Amino acid sequence: MSLRLLLSICISFLLVSSFTPPADPVGIVKTDAGLVSGSQSKEGSIHIFKGIPFAAPPVGNLRWKAPQPVAPWTGVKKCEAFGPSPMQAKPAPFSMWSEEFLIPAAPISEDCLYLNVWTGAKSVNEKRPVLVWIYGGGFGSGGSAVPIYDGEAMAKKGIVFVSMNYRVGIFGFFAHPELTKESGNNASGNYGLMDQIAALKWVQKNIAGFGGDAANVTIAGQSAGAMSVNCLVASPLAKGLFTKAIAESGANFTNDYLSLQQAEQNGVKTAEAFNASSIAALRNIPADSLLKKAQGMGPITDGYVLPDAIANIFATQKENDVTLLTGWNEDEGLLFGPTKNASDFRKQAAQRYGSDSTAFLKYYPADTDTEATASQLKLSRDMIFGVQNYTWANMESSQGKKVYVYRFTRKVPATGAYVKYGAFHTGEVPYAYDNLKFVNRPWEPVDKELATTMSSYWANFIATGNPNSKGLPQWPAYTTNDKQIMILGVKQEAEPLPDAATLDFMYGKLKGK
Numbered sequence: 001m002s003l004r005l006l007l008s009i010c011i012s013f014l015l016v017s018s019f020t021p022p023a024d025p026v027g028i029v030k031t032d033a034g035l036v037s038g039s040q041s042k043e044g045s046i047h048i049f050k051g052i053p054f055a056a057p058p059v060g061n062l063r064w065k066a067p068q069p070v071a072p073w074t075g076v077k078k079c080e081a082f083g084p085s086p087m088q089a090k091p092a093p094f095s096m097w098s099e100e101f102l103i104p105a106a107p108i109s110e111d112c113l114y115l116n117v118w119t120g121a122k123s124v125n126e127k128r129p130v131l132v133w134i135y136g137g138g139f140g141s142g143g144s145a146v147p148i149y150d151g152e153a154m155a156k157k158g159i160v161f162v163s164m165n166y167r168v169g170i171f172g173f174f175a176h177p178e179l180t181k182e183s184g185n186n187a188s189g190n191y192g193l194m195d196q197i198a199a200l201k202w203v204q205k206n207i208a209g210f211g212g213d214a215a216n217v218t219i220a221g222q223s224a225g226a227m228s229v230n231c232l233v234a235s236p237l238a239k240g241l242f243t244k245a246i247a248e249s250g251a252n253f254t255n256d257y258l259s260l261q262q263a264e265q266n267g268v269k270t271a272e273a274f275n276a277s278s279i280a281a282l283r284n285i286p287a288d289s290l291l292k293k294a295q296g297m298g299p300i301t302d303g304y305v306l307p308d309a310i311a312n313i314f315a316t317q318k319e320n321d322v323t324l325l326t327g328w329n330e331d332e333g334l335l336f337g338p339t340k341n342a343s344d345f346r347k348q349a350a351q352r353y354g355s356d357s358t359a360f361l362k363y364y365p366a367d368t369d370t371e372a373t374a375s376q377l378k379l380s381r382d383m384i385f386g387v388q389n390y391t392w393a394n395m396e397s398s399q400g401k402k403v404y405v406y407r408f409t410r411k412v413p414a415t416g417a418y419v420k421y422g423a424f425h426t427g428e429v430p431y432a433y434d435n436l437k438f439v440n441r442p443w444e445p446v447d448k449e450l451a452t453t454m455s456s457y458w459a460n461f462i463a464t465g466n467p468n469s470k471g472l473p474q475w476p477a478y479t480t481n482d483k484q485i486m487i488l489g490v491k492q493e494a495e496p497l498p499d500a501a502t503l504d505f506m507y508g509k510l511k512g513k
Contacts, residue, residue: 029209032202034073038117039080046155049117049210051083054202055195057111058167063283064179064191067113067198083107083114085143086168087287096421100430100439103143110171110287115164115199116144118151121211129463130212132203132242133163134196136223136250136426139298140169148426153434157459160212162203166195166228170294171287175260175302176267178279187304189263193231194305200232200241218244218462222429226250226326227299230392233320234313235305240320244465246458247326248432249425251388253395254510256301256309263300270294314395323465324396325458327406327485328385331422333377342372353509360509363502382499382506385425390503397480404467405478405497409489410450413442428488432458446490453492 028037031052038049055067062068084107091102121128133149135142144163151161166172172192179188204214219242221229226247232238233245258266273293276282282290301309313319340348345366349357364379366372389405397403408428414421418441421427430439434455436447457467457475467475473492476484483497497503 028076029206031206031209033070035076036079037076041152046118046120046152048152049079050081051114052077052079052117053083053113054115054164055113055198058113058171058191058195059110061283063110063171064174064176064188064279066183066191066194082116082143082145083165084109084112085145086110086112086165087171087291088137088141088143088168089291091141096418096424097426098418098440100147101426102146103141104145110167112143112165112167113195113198114144115162115202116151117207117210118155118161119210119212120155120158121160124208124211126211127208127213127216128158128160128211130160130162130203130207130214130217131462132200132217132219133161134166134219134221134225134228135163136221136225137168139173139192139224139227140295142168142224147438148430148433148435150433150435150438153455154459154462157434157455159459159462160207160210162199162207162212164196164199166192166199168192170270170290170297173263173297173299174267174270174294175263175300176271176279176282177264179267180260180264182279183304185304187260187302188267189260189300190302190305193228193235193299194237196228196232197235197238197241197305200238204241215243216463217242218246220246220248220458220462221250222248222426223250224298226389227252230310230388231299231306233322234310234318235320236307236318237305238320242320243322244461245322245324245326246461247324247389247392248428249328249332249385249389251310251326251392252299253311253314253388253391254383254507256311257299257306258301260300260302263302266297311391314392317399321401322396323402323461324392325404325406325461325467326389326393327408327488328381328389329408329423329425329428330489331377331381331411332385332425332427333380334384334425335376335380339373339376341369342366345372345376356509359505363499363505379506382503383510386499387503387507387510390497390500391507393478394480397478402465403478404461404475405485406475406488407485407497409487410447413444413447415442423489428454431455431488450488450490450492454488457486 053070085103087110154161175189227250229247230251349360353360364375393403393405411422412427430436431451431454434451460469461467475486485497
């Protein structure tokens with residue numbers, strides 16, 4: 001063998017042995033716990049990873065503990081199916097929510113801390129903007145496997161879409177003096193919020209492997225998911241994990257969460273109801289048994305995850321710095337109980353608002369029973385959603401931060417009993433994430449056009465902090481001076497918030513002014 005040939009072979013060997021093929025997010029991705037593989041969309045442009053564990057199963061002795069690290073695995077974990085939805089009652093359609101708005105019937109389990117990723121990236125160097133979706137469900141239900149939360153359409157718009165599960169109900173928001181003592185943080189109860197923070201930390205560590213940009217993360221949620229977004233923006237534990245926030249129909253500025261002491265007292269009563277003398281005894285009770293007796297739990301002002309009431313954190317400008325997109329729906333009033341006739345509604349107004357009842361009835365008239373019913377729905381919408389998101393927009397704008405506000409007005413097409421619900425609570429979600437195909441409704445061309453527009457606004461905001469781009473109706477930033485919002489309905493057009501005076505009045509009443 002000649003010297004020249006020998007040198008050529010050696011050089012070739014060195015080049016081959018030192019070459020590292022680029023990481024391929026569409027095939028096998030390395031996470032901090034191990035390798036994962038996923039599946040592809042039908043046409044192959046989007047790669048989908050479902051059921052990636054981001055924390056250890058919160059079962060046994062880990063029930064009511066902060067999320068713990070995942071045990072590393074060897075080999076490649078196939079992540080092609082959603083993990084179990086968090087422990088909750090079995091789903092059944094009710095009110096305006098058909099099955100497309102609910103979790104699958106199975107699996108449902110305490111072992112639920114999994115997340116999902118949709119990406120169209122072909123290289124880890126693409127640094128695509130990232131959306132982390134947080135579901136609603138009143139903090140007692142919900143899960144990332146709900147059909148309308150699919151991330152493929154947004155991934156096709158250049159977004160790395162992430163959704164995750166968090167514990168709900170008694171499993172996610174149970175406080176007790178013994179849990180507070182063992183925590184090491186002198187707090188207990190906000191396990192669901194800590195799950196969300198753990199998922200966001202997972203994103204920071206791992207999303208680059210899926211072609212995402214950890215420095216460009218937006219958190220988004222609807223209803224209790226939007227309230228969660230509100231909590232995360234307020235929490236010092238979530239600092240640095242995101243730069244933008246989308247809150248659809250949810251925040252909490254006029255109703256304080258329970259204090260740690262109040263929540264602990266409720267926890268003691270719950271333990272007594274189970275004849276459990278210790279947390280160890282409670283941890284041995286089957287999940288189904290706990291679920292049957294304990295309902296209605298949510299976030300707690302625990303002094304740790306939430307060091308103060310939400311309103312106080314924002315008023316003292318101690319919240320995390322974000323650009324905000326927020327809004328609510330035209331017909332999302334939720335009545336808990338029968339409607340009152342006009343006479344009873346006026347009497348209640350006089351009792352509750354005294355000398356201000358005349359002003360109240362100007363905003364919520366009740367000259368007829370039909371008018372009184374409409375006013376009760378409007379009042380519910382404003383108190384539960386409108387005032388909350390309006391207040392958040394005003395607080396952020398007054399601090400000089402960029403805010404974009406919308407009102408979703410499209411009466412969602414329907415048949416039968418669903419017709420009466422109009423632009424209902426959650427109705428905007430399939431439009432915002434371009435997922436009409438998952439909902440069995442008689443869609444019209446205007447709906448598909450609205451979904452294209454809304455999902456483009458959302459994608460633009462996730463990417464840049466500004467929903468606008470060429471070809472879309474101009475969406476002006478919201479300010480406390482002109483209060484311009486975007487109407488998202490049959491037409492998409494900017495206009496001054498039509499009921500600002502009503503919301504100002506109700507904010508004053510809710511804050512005791």
